[in-house]
Amino acid sequence: MLKLDIKKAITEIKKKNAKTVILQLPEGLKGKTLEIIERIEGKTKAKVIAVMDPVWGACDLAETEMKEFNADLLIHLGHAKYTDSKIKVVYVPLEYSVKEINLDKIQRMLENEKIKKVGLLCAVQFYNILKEIEKGLKKKKFTVLLEKGGEKIDCKGQVLGCDQSSAVKIEKKVDGFLYIGDGFFHPLGVAVSTDKKVLAFNPLNGEIKDLVEEKNIFVRKRYGSIARAMNAKVFGILVSRKKGQLRKELALELKKRIERKGKKAFIFSMDFIKSEYLMGINIDCYVNTACPRIIEDNLNDKPVLNPEELFEVLEKI
Numbered sequence: 564m565l566k567l568d569i570k571k572a573i574t575e576i577k578k579k580n581a582k583t584v585i586l587q588l589p590e591g592l593k594g595k596t597l598e599i600i601e602r603i604e605g606k607t608k609a610k611v612i613a614v615m616d617p618v619w620g621a622c623d624l625a626e627t628e629m630k631e632f633n634a635d636l637l638i639h640l641g642h643a644k645y646t647d648s649k650i651k652v653v654y655v656p657l658e659y660s661v662k663e664i665n666l667d668k669i670q671r672m673l674e675n676e677k678i679k680k681v682g683l684l685c686a687v688q689f690y691n692i693l694k695e696i697e698k699g700l701k702k703k704k705f706t707v708l709l710e711k712g713g714e715k716i717d718c719k720g721q722v723l724g725c726d727q728s729s730a731v732k733i734e735k736k737v738d739g740f741l742y743i744g745d746g747f748f749h750p751l752g753v754a755v756s757t758d759k760k761v762l763a764f765n766p767l768n769g770e771i772k773d774l775v776e777e778k779n780i781f782v783r784k785r786y787g788s789i790a791r792a793m794n795a796k797v798f799g800i801l802v803s804r805k806k807g808q809l810r811k812e813l814a815l816e817l818k819k820r821i822e823r824k825g826k827k828a829f830i831f832s833m834d835f836i837k838s839e840y841l842m843g844i845n846i847d848c849y850v851n852t853a854c855p856r857i858i859e860d861n862l863n864d865k866p867v868l869n870p871e872e873l874f875e876v877l878e879k880i
């Protein structure tokens with residue numbers, strides 16, 4: 564079950580006497596948009612404007628809407644704080660709860676993999692469940708480690724698709740990691756950034772999965788993209804205008820380095836990076852400076868590199 568503490572938002576709106584409020588919701592909550600607006604407008608004097616563009620993380624704050632509507636407060640649902648902002652933001656994370664957690668199954672899987680010292684990780688929406696699992700595993704005599712990573716990270720054990728620092732910090736102290744959440748984007752990032760076994764437990768369906776195969780496929784695909792990029796003559800550097808993803812200096816630096824090798828490089832700025840927006844442009848290879856999820860997208864069948872992979876290519880050509 565998904566729990567949303569909208570009371571926190573209502574209290575903040577009243578406290579700040581906000582008249583106009585911008586509401587950002589993750590995709591999974593869009594179906595509840597009207598209900599949430601009616602609850603807020605019914606309990607406060609504020610008018611609510613809901614942003615319907617997709618939002619995948621707190622890297623993407625609706626600053627433009629705040630300015631355009633001269634709004635007093637941004638209510639950002641579903642994600643924890645990621646970056647500082649001049650606008651007033653109330654973060655209202657979602658929390659999953661489940662009737663029961665099959666700890667015996669987790670124990671068996673950890674024991675099969677000879678993981679006695681386990682690093683616990685989660686998506687922020689599963690933090691409560693992580694705490695329950697931590698308690699349960701300690702009772703079963705596992706050594707459990709949790710660490711809070713860099714400044715983008717809000718709580719111990721949290722990882723993002725773009726930040727695995729909570730895992731990297733404890734990599735040398737653990738035999739392996741147990742990630743708690745749904746989907747593989749976050750734990751795959753951990754599997755790729757560390758040399759330890761990563762098991763992903765999805766409390767919503769009780770499944771637990773070793774990510775070794777996903778990691779191998781991912782790495783093979785990355786090698787494939789790097790190999791294809793070796794022959795590229797024209798590069799497109801992708802920059803997102805989303806506040807937490809905008810890396811303009813990096814984009815300019817990449818352009819300089821590509822041109823130094825006698826290749827062409829063009830910088831493309833977008834809010835949301837989508838292959839449709841790049842149709843008809845004659846590019847051999849893209850370099851992504853925004854959310855790392857984009858390297859997995861099919862951008863008109865062209866290879867997409869991250870900056871580190873580009874450096875590797877430039878060294879070899």
Ligand code: SF4
Pocket residue numbers: 619620621622623645723724725726807808853854855856
């Ligand atoms: S950049 Fe991507 S992975 Fe990082 S917080 Fe934003 S949406 Fe999530």
